[in-house]
Amino acid sequence: MGIWIMAGVTFREAARKKMLWMALAAGGAFLILFGTGLHFQAKDFAAHGMSPVLRREISFAMVTMGLYAVDLLAVLMTILTSIDTLSGEIASGTIQAVATKPVPRWQVLLGKWCGFIGMLTAYIAIMVVGVNAVTYAMAGVTARHIVQGFLLMWMESVVLLSVTFAFATYFSTLTTGVLTLGLHGLAFLGGWIEQFGAITQTERAVRVGVIASVLMPTEALWRRAAFEMQSPLANAMRISPFSTLSVPSMAMVVYAALYLSIALVIAIRRFSQRDL
């Protein structure tokens, strides 16, 4: 019961953050921009009499690009909306009135976590549907496996949220933000090193990327999501900048699930044992 009460109030708290509305506004602005770009592109394609196959592939690449932007927004929003919820409330003492109620602390933490998951699910769903709707309207294409792609992007956010929660039970708001973004940055960089390693067939560079993904599997999840969503041709030809030369395996997805579970368990344990 405590979980749902906390989830409800956290969802409402998160939904009240200016950050969320700014991210939605940014998303909306992006969709308009994206749609306008697609519109002119489609016109140009028609004028130049481009082959339908190439036209389709370029449209596919555009969808992936759109979803990449959504992914970036989701990452930022996950971290920025949630970094303050634990450490901030501990620092201000807001948590004291809650933690003295007959609700175990693990339920308080899990309730907050669920509240954020609710908000993030809604955000990512709206944006993914938005991008696909725009490309479908303008160019007649959508991403290939939308549901799988959505779930992987969603999972990326859940990993980030769990890591943020784990750090927030130890550190201040600012430190939590720096650490989580830093880890994600590391994964992002590692991902690119891995891509270049795959192009140049440098095995050690690929290994660096894999290690980065082990440290933080977020970027690997995105690359798997991109793989699921873009056209098979793009995946095979490796022509899109978001193509996945080195595709993270399903094992990596399982690893990410384990990773986020461990982060959540750490958060719950630490929150249950620390002074408030």
Added chain:
Amino acid sequence: MEMSRSSDLAIWTRRLRKVYSGKVAVRNLTLDVPRGEVFGFLGPNGAGKSTSVKMLLGLVFPTSGEAEILGYPAGDVKTRSKVGFLPEHFRFYDWLTPVELLKLHGRLYGMSHARLRERVPVLLDLVGLTPHRDKRLRDFSKGMLQRIGLAQALLNEPELIFLDEPTSGLDPVGRRLVRDIIRAQRDRGATVLLNSHLLGEVEITCDRVAFIKDGEVVEARKLNSDVEQQTTVSIRAGNVTAEVVSGLSRWTSIVRWEGEHLRLTLSSSGVLPEILRYLVAKEVDVYEVTPQRFSLEERFLEIVGHDGGL
């Protein structure tokens, strides 16, 4: 003297200690607070009052020692439904209205919707916030936040209430309100632990006080009853001889002759007329007889030192 743990104690602690990264916040807290008592916790800032309360509530884990609340280990989740707590600086999500805040906390207490519908208006009325029931907390003053925090602490009709500096941020009307509420809670049979450095406040409301300094109880005493049991009287008089002073030992062993004042500590004020007859018979000129009340403030300053709390 080691008292046995007993179910008629609201609070029982033995040698509670809290060390924060090498710094001792609470050194040795041993305390028995019977049920139904209004207990004042006095001490300068940084003496460890808040940390002690937080240990009793299970917010802070003691480094060593034991504590029980209403017969259960401190922090026990089920016991919390019988406990109310007003934190020192109450704050909560500022987008809530007072009604929403009380409902949320009531649901966390596990109260039914029907009971909340009945309790929320009563409490809003009690703390004088009914006219502000539709405002958001962000538009609340510090005093109003304190009032809604107090209402939140009383929602579940708790058996034990912790009030950490409840009157900070309140004007005299608000302070009076807190006093009345504490009295009403005592009349209801609840135990109240009041953390405060406002001595006047404590003097009026508490049955018993403990002075805490450097994380240790240095003295615990009953209030009110002490005044009846023991009276200090200051007598402004002239023509007092050494013989007169020594003659007073019949009634009291504590006599001081300072300038124009005789200070006597009597076991009861009943002997005062007798003493006055004696003084008059000895041709002492009596100008003024003033009973001296036990002063919490004086005692506080004696205990913590005049630079305490800096």
